[in-house]
Amino acid sequence: MSRPLVLVAVAAFLVLGLAPVAMMLARVDGAQLADFLSERSLALLGRTALLGTGAALVALVVGIPFGFVVARTDVPGASFWRVAGILPILLPPLVVAMSWAGMTTLRGGLATTLVLGLCAFPLVSLYVARAFERIDARQEEAALLAGGLAAAIRVELPLVLPSALFAACFAFVLSVNDFAVPDYVSSIGPKWNVYADEVFASWRSAQDTGAAVAAALPLVLLTLLALLPALELRRRNLLTSFSGDFRAPGRLRLGAWRWPALAFVLAVLGVAAFAPLGRLMWESGGGPRGFSVENARAAFARALELGRSNIASSLLFAVGAAAIAVPVGFVLGHALERLQRVGRWLAPLVVVPIAVPAILFGIGGIALWNRPATGALYDSGWMAVLLFAGRLLPFVVLAFAAATAMLDPRIEESARVSGIGPTRRLVRIVAPTLTLAFVGSTLLVFVLAMRELDAAILVPAANSCVLFRLYNAVHFGRDDFVAALALIVVFFVVAPGLLWTLFVGRRLEVLP
Amino acid sequence: MNAVAFEQVRVDLGGRTVLGPIDLPIASRTWTLCVGPSGSGKTTLLRAIAGLVAPRSGRVHLAGTLASDGPRLLVPPERRRIGLVFQGGGAGLWPHMSVRSTLEFVLAASGIPRGERARRCGELVELVELRGLEARRPGELSGGEAQRLALARALAHDPKVLLLDEPLGPLDARLRRDLAERIHRVHTERGLTTLHVTHDPDETRDFADRCIRLEQGRIVNDEAA
Helix, strand or coil, X not given: CCHHHHHHHHHHHHHHHHHHHHHHHHCCCHHHHXXXXXXXXXXXXXXXXXHHHHHHHHHHHHHHHHHHHHHHECCCCHHHHHHHCCHHHHCCHHHHHHHHHHHCCCCHHHHHHHHHHHHHHHHHHXXXXXXXXXXXXXXXXXXXXXXXXXXXXXXXXXXXXHHHHHHHHHHHHHHHXXXXXXXXXXXXXXXXXXXXXXXXXXXXXHCCHHHHHHHXXXXXXXXXXXHHHHHHHHHHHHHCCCCCCCCCCCCECCHHHHHHHHHHHHHHHHHHHHHHHHHHHHHHXXXXXXXXXXXXXXXXXXXXXXXHHHHHHHHHHHHHHHHHHHHHHHHHHHHHHHCHHHHHHHHHHHCHHHHCCHXXXXXXXXXXXXXXXXXXXXXXXXXXXXXXXXXXXXXHHHHHHHHHHCCCHHHHHHHHHCCCCHHHHHHHHHHHHCHHHHHHHHHHHHHHHHCCCCCCCCCHHHHHCHHHHHHHHHHCCCCHHHHHHHHHHHHHHHHHHHHHHHHCCCCCCCCC | CEEEEEEEEEEEECCEEEEEEEEEEEECCCEEEEECCCCCCHHHHHHHHHCCCCCXXXXXXXXXXXXXXXXXXXXXXXXXXXXXXXXXXXXXXXCCCCHHHHHHHHHHHCCCCHHHHHHHHHHHHHHCCCCCCCCCCHHXXXXXXXXXXXXXXXXXXXXXXXXXXXXXXCCCHHHHHHHHHHHHHHHHHHCCEEEEXXXXXXXXXXXXXXXXXXXXXXXXXXXEC
């Protein structure tokens, strides 16, 4: 363990990740807490919990069979679908909600829950797929010999379930903290407000951050309640990871069931990704007024012209956030895993930046940086970079901790007894063996920062991001411009992962 | 002088005592065989000497210097001048480094000047007969070649104590014999103190000066080989 590097990384985490949360909490005064148990607060809490549970259930119901089918069966194009299955989580939920609003008459809580659940299902399917792939072939073969497929499933399900539940907890957290989808769905149909958009509304109406933060504290507790079991499940999941003489399992033959399985995969991806993208494409070409390629071309040209600076800002923010979060996350993630006993207690601290709603994290960022000494930074794009880096650091730390857990400790031990010092071990031995985690984490931060709206919405410097532009455009009327801009955003979010898949193809270590 | 001395050393892992308390002096320039069933504490014994696990209690001395005092590591592993060859076919080799870069990396870390590294690296490659394979990475080596690289790496920083954790296990009989003789030659030429943990004492009984048997973390037999 390189003490100087760890200290620098801890300091960076304290400033970027924890200080905004502390500043946010400092804004609350005792009197503002009185409203906690009011009928209105309880109703909000109930709706928010319902939204999170519903979205997590949707993610589980869709994600478990999807992950199993693409990872472990001979469904036609399984490897392709395994990669394509990530697409729904790359799409900004606001974009999916926009397109679904145009295609269906679903509104209110059901629409919000379905959209957020479908956007989060790849989390579950990715974890489930990875867990299925880590079951030793011999374990499965022994179960098959003992009692056929039913016995194999009985043996494997308990091994996979912790991963699925961990991912579902994360789906819950992402859903209850999303403000853009409930806000948008409420704006086009019956109002179904939850905590996240209520916090935004109370801040917008009164500009009283203390009241907004106080109002959201039950949401913070709700999120923590979901994250703590998630961390325990993650630990168990890592403990059951494969060992040295691991033998990868083969794909199970489905026979005639291959085609229904393929239909299921297509239906899921159709609903969660292809239909929304198709709808946006149709709208960009004129939609109900009559689709034409010329219209689409004009809409894209207009979106590129008007949104160019926003796209450039978002790209800079995302790249900047990745450049900061990845090295810090690497050092912390490695330390978290290798200092196992201490790490177990530190893990809850690491997830604090994502345990608070992004919108409150933004408020904390304002409180931290909007002061005379840091005014220049607050007004510059660096503010957005630091905000996104702090907000997304937990994902990177957990991703590197998971990658480190997969690394044979003897690789580091042999360096240690060979006289290699801690910093050189980390830089020359550990880092090169975690190359895929580096690429994966960089892409993860890039994607999440590109689609981040909630943390950016209250911070003036971050308002130049493209999602904010899209959010504003949606609320000022939907037209071909909005659809084209949404598709351009999707392109930039998907492009790096797509290029990697096409030209390198190695599976990235990206799961926290 | 003893190269290694355990004084009432006890190691706990996961809340369970896996080694000791034991007293174990190991004289310099000797070859000690350590045998015993799985889970008897053989690997833990090596790891405690290397400083990769901290004892719960007791003291570990290396060449007369107090290296571990209870859970306090007074001399960190990287300063103990110990060579360790892990159990398994090339386990712990650095997958991103070729044979040459592995050895040069260790030589550089032990302060060997750049100009001299190539020569020392060549000697090590010659010693373990990996000539012609310098550009290969561990994944491109056979089991026997990988173990020879592990041995060369363990010797690169000129250790005083060589710890062998069943290094011959995954090899076939001919390779086992060949590598065992090679290690013994190095042991003699360099005046090393070698502690060889094995399931199969016949592997190197001819070379050993002493044989200890561990069971349930305790030394149950200690005799001249």
